Amino acid sequence: LVNRLISPTGHVSGINIEILKPGKDEQEVPDITLFSRKLVEEFRLAHPDIDIYLIGGIVFDFAFKEVGMGDMATLVPAMFVVLLLVLGIILRSFSGVFSTSIIIALSMLTGMGLAGWVGISLTTASTNAPIIILTLAVADSIHILTTMFHSMRMGKAKHEAIAESLRINLVPVFLTSITTAIGFLSMNFSDAPPFRDLGNIVAMGVMAAFVYSVVFLPALLAVMPVRIKAKPESKASTCRPCEGLSSFVIKRQKPLFWGMLAFMVVLTAGMTQIELDDDWIKYFDKKYAIRQAGDFAQEHLTGFDIIEYSxxxxxxxxxxxxxxxxxxxxxxxxx
Incomplete structure (x- = not known):
């Protein structure tokens, strides 16, 4: 029992509880964890001089879901705000930022809504789907908006500019969306169901973003006030930084080619330094009780990785x- 349920000095002891779940209800893990936490709090009130930590497989399972839901409530809104600020700097158009934010929100809600309709449960992996959809969905709208704004600067009317933007971007945006969706759908070959769910949710969200970008976004822009000042053709079609970059690349094409090739080889060589490791307890930050309990148990009792020999x-x-x-x-x- 020493170094497993009793520390070498005897100042720490563990109580091992085996729980057999019926496996009939998804609420079993939350119910067991919350009941266990209640018992721990009652014990602490009765014995304030004794420290007690709650650890175990069921507690881990619930912590993953709990932390994932917490991240959704904080990271998604934070990323949304940052994205809106960046869009404002790039587009410099309230109508463009507002319409893009609508498309992003609809894409995320559609992806998660379809996941609910097909019976996909939220797990630690699948809770990251909204952030991935948010990141990918913005590209479709940006392509359509930038082309539309450019056409309006060239002197075209708003409706004509919308039609021109769709003519130019429909096929590229579709190819980008469908190849991205196929890439995430390939996660269905994973042996881990949570990653299969993640791939399916993101794929649905990406295709929803494409549909909204080519159907809803143009209609929204058509009825919204969009103020873009027309410029003379020479100024509207000139991008001095772009011309400078292109001239630099063309003049130094050979040194840049071999230099970038060597640079890529050096970066790729870093793959040999990657180590395969999967320490579950380190998935959590030290601010979480589950991480504190895990570190304490590993330091005073035993680790969670067991090697068995037959x-x-x-x-x-x-x-x-x-x-x-x-x-x-x-x-x-x-x-």
Whole structure:
């Protein structure tokens, strides 16, 4: 029991509770965890001089979902606000920022709504879907808006500029969306169901973003006031930084080609430094109780990674033979 349920100094002891879940209701894990937390709080009130930590597989499962839902409530709004600020700087148009935000929100809600209709449950992996959809959905709207604004600066009327933007961007945006969706749908080949769910949700959200961008966005822009000042053709079609960059690349094409190739090789070589590791307890920040309990248990009792060996005796009842027991003891001493 030492170093497993009792610390070497005897100042820490563990209580191991085996829970057999019926497996009939998704609410089993939350109910067990919340009830256990209630017992812990009652014990702490009755014995304030004793520290008690709650750890285990069921607690881990609930913590993943709990933290994921917390991230959705904080990271998604924060990223949305940052994205709107960046869009405002790039587009410099309230109508463009507002319409893009509508498309992004509809795409995220559609992806999550379709997930609910097809019976996909939220897990640690799938809770990241809204952030991924938000990131991908903005590209479709940006393509259509920038082309439309450029056409209006060239002197075209708003409706004519919308039609021109759709003519130019419909096929590229469709190809981008469908290839992105196919890429995420390939996650269905994963052995982990949560990652399959993530891929399906993002794929649905990406295709929803395409439909909204080519159907709803143009209609919204057509009825919204869009103020873009027309400029002389020479000024509207000139991008001095773009011309400077293109001239630089053309003049130094060979040095840039070999230099970028070497740069990419150096970066790619970093893949050899990647280590495969999966320490579940480090998935959580130290501010969470589950991480604090896990670190305490690993420091004073035992870790959560267990190596098991199967030592065959070679015959029925052979594990009771003195020769086998002696060999087993030799293995124990060696290990």
């Amino acid at each position: 030592l065959e005796s070679g015959e029925s009842g052979g594990i009771n033979e003195p020769a086998y027991l002696a060999k087993l003891d030799e293995f124990k001493q060696w290990y």
